[in-house]
Amino acid sequence: MKQVTLSTDFTKPQPLTVSPKAKTASHTYLDNRVIKSQRESKRTRSQMARARLQTKEHLTALAGELHEVELADKLRRCHSRLSVLTCGRHIAQIIPNFTCEFRLCPDCGRRRSRRLQNKYLPAMRAFLRHHHVTPVHLVLTQTHRKETRKQSAKRIKDAFTKLHRNSFWKEFFKGGTWSLEFTKDKNGLHHTHLHIIGFRRKFFDIGLLRSEWLAVTGDSHVLNLKPIQDIAAGLREVVKYVSKPLDIRRFGADDLREFLKLKKMQMFGTFGEFRDFCKGFDPSDNDGDEVSESESSSRDLTEGCACPKCNAPLFDLRLSSDELLRFYEGIESSPPGKVGTS
Ligand SMILES: [Zn+2]
Numbered sequence: 001m002k003q004v005t006l007s008t009d010f011t012k013p014q015p016l017t018v019s020p021k022a023k024t025a026s027h028t029y030l031d032n033r034v035i036k037s038q039r040e041s042k043r044t045r046s047q048m049a050r051a052r053l054q055t056k057e058h059l060t061a062l063a064g065e066l067h068e069v070e071l072a073d074k075l076r077r078c079h080s081r082l083s084v085l086t087c088g089r090h091i092a093q094i095i096p097n098f099t100c101e102f103r104l105c106p107d108c109g110r111r112r113s114r115r116l117q118n119k120y121l122p123a124m125r126a127f128l129r130h131h132h133v134t135p136v137h138l139v140l141t142q143t144h145r146k147e148t149r150k151q152s153a154k155r156i157k158d159a160f161t162k163l164h165r166n167s168f169w170k171e172f173f174k175g176g177t178w179s180l181e182f183t184k185d186k187n188g189l190h191h192t193h194l195h196i197i198g199f200r201r202k203f204f205d206i207g208l209l210r211s212e213w214l215a216v217t218g219d220s221h222v223l224n225l226k227p228i229q230d231i232a233a234g235l236r237e238v239v240k241y242v243s244k245p246l247d248i249r250r251f252g253a254d255d256l257r258e259f260l261k262l263k264k265m266q267m268f269g270t271f272g273e274f275r276d277f278c279k280g281f282d283p284s285d286n287d288g289d290e291v292s293e294s295e296s297s298s299r300d301l302t303e304g305c306a307c308p309k310c311n312a313p314l315f316d317l318r319l320s321s322d323e324l325l326r327f328y329e330g331i332e333s334s335p336p337g338k339v340g341t342s
């Protein structure tokens with residue numbers, strides 16, 4: 001078992017093991033998810049770009065089936081022409097001609113995920129400096145029932161609202177963020193999870209949290225908790241679920257129809273003291289913690305500027321989404337130092 005991060009109020013480290021009674025299948029499921037997300041992060045840019053293109057084609061076809069003409073048209077136009085600022089080996093900036101802002105669009109999802117990270121990461125870092133807390137990633141699950149996506153989401157969110165208002169929760173957590181993740185199994189049942197970044201005040205027995213979760217849900221005790229070593233990575237992990245439900249490629253027209261009804265549903269939020277902290281937080285008086293270069297925005301770059309990675313001059317390319325995919329493939333297949341453009 002990996003040792004957890006120590007904070008000074010964390011005097012008696014106890015293993016974060018599951019109770020022997022807990023069903024192993026559910027935990028295997030959660031473990032598989034972690035492995036899956038690790039595998040995803042190792043995919044190349046071209047593989048990810050190809051997956052986004054295919055997802056979009058699939059969504060556009062489904063929108064067509066549902067006679068959602070406007071949606072299909074928006075999806076087709078979204079990110080179809082791109083202004084790419086590049087040195088030939090690295091891409092410093094991509095500006096799309098049009099963004100559809102549809103919740104399931106993988107391109108818009110990436111942008112939304114970056115916006116959430118840019119907004120909340122500085123606040124989280126400041127919160128961690130100001131408060132004596134340990135960030136943890138908590139996954140709450142619920143039993144599967146025959147219900148719609150909307151009902152499933154409401155059920156888990158209502159249970160969480162009860163949980164974070166009770167005295168047990170307040171004793172151990174100083175707020176955090178939540179995000180919803182949807183998947184569907186092969187029997188058509190919805191698996192809705194809540195991913196929480198919780199700011200833990202002090203260590204507690206995981207069994208207690210399990211019984212509190214059971215008390216508010218009535219029938220669910222399966223959860224998973226792990227300390228977050230790197231808050232930037234932890235936040236990236238949870239906003240990922242907001243930006244792309246992993247099952248879109250298996251979506252049928254009915255799934256899309258159902259999802260369209262969720263339009264107004266909030267998928268990410270803050271709670272507790274972190275929520276109040278964010279309201280009063282101004283990133284400009286962030287006391288001295290610079291956002292690292294890889295996280296900083298390259299918004300001010302223009303043609304002729306030096307590439308942030310290699311200092312070569314940047315130039316502007318106008319590409320279609322297919323051409324961008326081939327551009328990525330060119331970069332990946334050419335040895336370092338060779339420019340992969342035509
Ligand atoms: Zn889009």
Ligand SMILES: [Zn+2]
Pocket residue numbers: 087088089090307308309310311312
């Ligand atoms: Zn470069």
